[in-house]
Amino acid sequence: GTRPVASLNRGFSAPVNLSSNLTSEDLVFLAAHDSDPFNRFDALQGLAFALLKDGARTGTLPDPKALVEAARLLLSDATLDPAFKAQALALPGEAEVARELARDVNPDAVFAARKTLRKAFAEGLGDVFAEAYASLGTPGPYAPDAASAGRRALRNLSLDYLTLPGTPQALARAMAQFEAADNMTDRFAALAVLSQHDTPERTLALDAFFRRFENDPLVIDKWLSLQAMIPETGTLERVKRLSLMPFFSMTNPNRVRALIGAFVTGNATQFNRADGAGYDFLVEVVLGLDGTNPQVASRMLSAFKTWRQLEAGRAAHAERALRRVAETPGLSEDVADIAMRSLG
Structure with a gap:
């Protein structure tokens, strides 16, 4: 019969590092099917960490196909909350990867590995990110409730990946959100996405944001940090x-x-x-x-x-x-x- 896959520490929230013999195939299975939400999240993050550490050390990212497939299964699961999907699909940051490496860290190599993995997500999941972006728009006025915040989080994550190729169409989508946004979350998310691309759209958006909020010190602080x-x-x-x-x-x-x-x-x-x-x-x-x-x-x-x-x-x-x-x-x-x- 099929070998069972252990779902470890179910319902366990203590900050521990656990070593196990779970394979990448096991982690893909857990990310797609585990009924414990944290274990699904942890399986996906574990796959990402392993790839990023290896890529940063060797200069070549291992094949991310298994991770991309796990992300697709999670993103396509209609039973999961959008806020959870956004958290689970956010790749580990450069500082987290460097902390895991612990020695002989080359920040350029960490960045390159993460950039390659982000590109694999953008290419392999473009259709589901496009579907998520199109379906998660919240009609009516801005609402600060948790459900609406979760939808915005996943929609803005999708925008980030959809804009990664830097095509005119992708940049136009991000610029359209920046200009039409009725709330700071969506406007600043679009600005953050545009800031990663050295294009005229970035300059236009940064200038427009400053002109709009130049008398709001806290918002201008965010504008400075972004740059x-x-x-x-x-x-x-x-x-x-x-x-x-x-x-x-x-x-x-x-x-x-x-x-x-x-x-x-x-x-x-x-x-x-x-x-x-x-x-x-x-x-x-x-x-x-x-x-x-x-x-x-x-x-x-x-x-x-x-x-x-x-x-x-x-x-x-x-x-x-x-x-x-x-x-x-x-x-x-x-x-x-x-x-x-x-x-x-």
């Missing part, structure tokens, strides 16, 4: 330009966290540039802030906390940057403490 996290080689210069704009001030902690904090904690490839430029930028910011706001300066410096996990070249740049801070005369106690503890 700081664009994974492109020009982002460091973009952050520097934004830091010189009249609406930005180093004396405003929220602005500093929104722009520079987002860059150093949410943009792994560009903060951890192979040439060390991202680290040098942070050092200048920290030393400039230390005299007026050592608490914020020390919090920014804590972005170096995982530098020992990086591959040798980046780790050397990070150590040099930390030593430059530690050896600066007249440091505040807060910044000196973070620098020395980071250096060990």
Whole structure:
């Protein structure tokens, strides 16, 4: 007969790491059929983590066919809540993968592996994402209830994957949502999708968003963070330009966290540039802030906390940057403490 597949720790919510001999085929089966929702989620995430770690280590992502098929079965299951589908189909982030790798981390390799897997999802599930996007629009005025929020979450995830190819049609769809949205969730989701594509649509949308919300500080903070996290080689210069704009001030902690904090904690490839430029930028910011706001300066410096996990070249740049801070005369106690503890 058919070999049974164990559904482990059913109803169990403790944060534990469990080793098992479940195969990728077992995980596909669990992702498609397990009656325990968390186990379905965990099976899908387990498949994704295994592929991403292998791809980041070797430079070549293993065949993602099994994961794509598991995602299709889950996405097509009409009995599942849209909010659950959105959570289950969100791939592990770069920071999560780096944490799993734990040593000799190359952020560019992690990003490349994740980009390849996202492309496989977009190509292999385009039809079901298109169906989800078309069917999940909520008619009538905006409603903040959980069911509507879940529909928006899955619809916006679908938009992200549908826009990934960057075709004129795909960009037009995202731009149409940005322009027609009657709520911040959908408008900002479309903006986030467009921000990943270096096209005229991105510039138009970013400018229009700023003009619409320039008098709302919290919303402009989100706008700054979004741009700081664009994974492109020009982002460091973009952050520097934004830091010189009249609406930005180093004396405003929220602005500093929104722009520079987002860059150093949410943009792994560009903060951890192979040439060390991202680290040098942070050092200048920290030393400039230390005299007026050592608490914020020390919090920014804590972005170096995982530098020992990086591959040798980046780790050397990070150590040099930390030593430059530690050896600066007249440091505040807060910044000196973070620098020395980071250096060990």
